[in-house]
Amino acid sequence: MTEMRQIKLRLKYRGSLHLWIFSILLGIGVIPVVVISILLVHSSFENHVKSKLAELQYQSVAVVAEMEQKDYLTNMSQPVLTAEVEQLARFYRGRVILVDSDYRICKDTYHLAEGKYNISQEVLMCFGGANTSRFDEEGKYLELALPITREDGSIQGVLVITASMEFLIDLREQLEDQRLVATIVTGVLLIAVALFFSGLLVRPVKKVAKAIDDSSQDSVGGDIQINDCAETIQIAQAYNRMLARLRALDESRQQFVSNVSHELKTPITSIRVLADSLIGQEEVPVELYQEFMTDISAEIDRESQIIDDLLTLVRMDKSKTELNISRVNINEMIEGILKRLRPLAMKRNVELVLETFRPVLADADAVKLNLAITNLVENAIKYNVDNGWVRVSLNADHQFFYIKVADSGIGIPDKEWDHIFERFYRVDKARSRTTGGTGLGLAITKSIISLHHGGIRIHSVEGEGTTFTVRISRTYRRQEEEA
Numbered sequence: 001m002t003e004m005r006q007i008k009l010r011l012k013y014r015g016s017l018h019l020w021i022f023s024i025l026l027g028i029g030v031i032p033v034v035v036i037s038i039l040l041v042h043s044s045f046e047n048h049v050k051s052k053l054a055e056l057q058y059q060s061v062a063v064v065a066e067m068e069q070k071d072y073l074t075n076m077s078q079p080v081l082t083a084e085v086e087q088l089a090r091f092y093r094g095r096v097i098l099v100d101s102d103y104r105i106c107k108d109t110y111h112l113a114e115g116k117y118n119i120s121q122e123v124l125m126c127f128g129g130a131n132t133s134r135f136d137e138e139g140k141y142l143e144l145a146l147p148i149t150r151e152d153g154s155i156q157g158v159l160v161i162t163a164s165m166e167f168l169i170d171l172r173e174q175l176e177d178q179r180l181v182a183t184i185v186t187g188v189l190l191i192a193v194a195l196f197f198s199g200l201l202v203r204p205v206k207k208v209a210k211a212i213d214d215s216s217q218d219s220v221g222g223d224i225q226i227n228d229c230a231e232t233i234q235i236a237q238a239y240n241r242m243l244a245r246l247r248a249l250d251e252s253r254q255q256f257v258s259n260v261s262h263e264l265k266t267p268i269t270s271i272r273v274l275a276d277s278l279i280g281q282e283e284v285p286v287e288l289y290q291e292f293m294t295d296i297s298a299e300i301d302r303e304s305q306i307i308d309d310l311l312t313l314v315r316m317d318k319s320k321t322e323l324n325i326s327r328v329n330i331n332e333m334i335e336g337i338l339k340r341l342r343p344l345a346m347k348r349n350v351e352l353v354l355e356t357f358r359p360v361l362a363d364a365d366a367v368k369l370n371l372a373i374t375n376l377v378e379n380a381i382k383y384n385v386d387n388g389w390v391r392v393s394l395n396a397d398h399q400f401f402y403i404k405v406a407d408s409g410i411g412i413p414d415k416e417w418d419h420i421f422e423r424f425y426r427v428d429k430a431r432s433r434t435t436g437g438t439g440l441g442l443a444i445t446k447s448i449i450s451l452h453h454g455g456i457r458i459h460s461v462e463g464e465g466t467t468f469t470v471r472i473s474r475t476y477r478r479q480e481e482e483a
């Protein structure tokens, strides 16, 4: 396998939900089975050892009691008791040793150690008056040591009995083997169950992924519908909402492109018609020639104005953070705008009035804000009636400043209010064109105000006039600071 394929495989399984669910299910199933089976084998073995010891103790105590009664250690030629001792050893497949008060072995059912001495710890403890028992796992035997007392209570010897535990240890080994087999079988079963359930749980997610994949084959995709569970419904709904937004964006982009083409074509068509009609005529009088050329020049101005406005908009769209913020004297800025536009107003005898309620300093991009307010005042003059008025007012509180541009013009019908900020949208196309409008002015204004995190509202009554109100924070905060 190449290194690349190994990396891909690793990546695939590291993040796989399927693998995670599978492992968790398997873990939940296998760990308890293994732990419980180990505990069961262990505790059942312990219980067996305990019960064996209890039984051994019971039998040995009875024999020791008889020995004490018949003073066996002093007189060992008692065939009945000797036979009992031998039988006890045989019964437990073990060995019985009797140690006298000199630590000498006076009886050994194996007849191997008689006459030798036994000063083992167990024997010593018995002479101290205590019973001892010990399970030697390696030697596979159980050892019990009991003191044999005289009538006066003194200890005259010790009975040490060892019982073979080979059978129990073999049984445990068998149980261990069975446990291993059972664990492997349950493991295999659990793997199958975990595979099945993890597949079942992951299926809705895969379905969603496939549906999204299929839907993305189209350019903007179609809605998806997966009603498997609440979560997939939620994902599908979120995806469909995102698609709807993308569709709207796509539509508005297409609309924009077609609007741009149309707007750019209009002056060119006019220029072409004017030029063609000049070419088509022979001996054109100079006056007509000049008139047509003036019209052509006006159309070129229009074209270049549209291009300028478009560029302004595009620049604002992509350079959201490129505001050149400084402390701006808003009063001075508005006065400057009115001064520049006064000649335009005078042409139609429109009265330009400025009302400032207080001096206002604010953080803003002076050039851009100037353009936004100029557009509003220019519109107020352009869409006014002869001898009308335009009132610009500036006010502020501790947080915001407010600029109101009110006019006595033609007004805008309510149903158009939502649209006038769209690019190339004009209420009265003919009027906008004759006044040299591109349909981009309010779009630019809104963009600039949004960049300043401000808002713009409109109120208008047809035939009476329009008021635009702009509200912008006096201190500019960048987007990341706000977050």
Ligand code: ADP
Binding pocket: 375, 379, 380, 381, 383, 384, 407, 409, 410, 411, 412, 420, 425, 426, 427, 428, 432, 433, 436, 437, 438, 439, 440, 441, 442, 443, 466
């Ligand atoms: P334009 O370049 O056509 O003026 P704008 O984006 O500035 O484009 O304005 C969009 C449209 O909104 C205008 O064509 C006009 O119909 C309408 N409008 C804007 N301002 C006013 C106003 N003060 N009074 C009446 N109509 C207005």
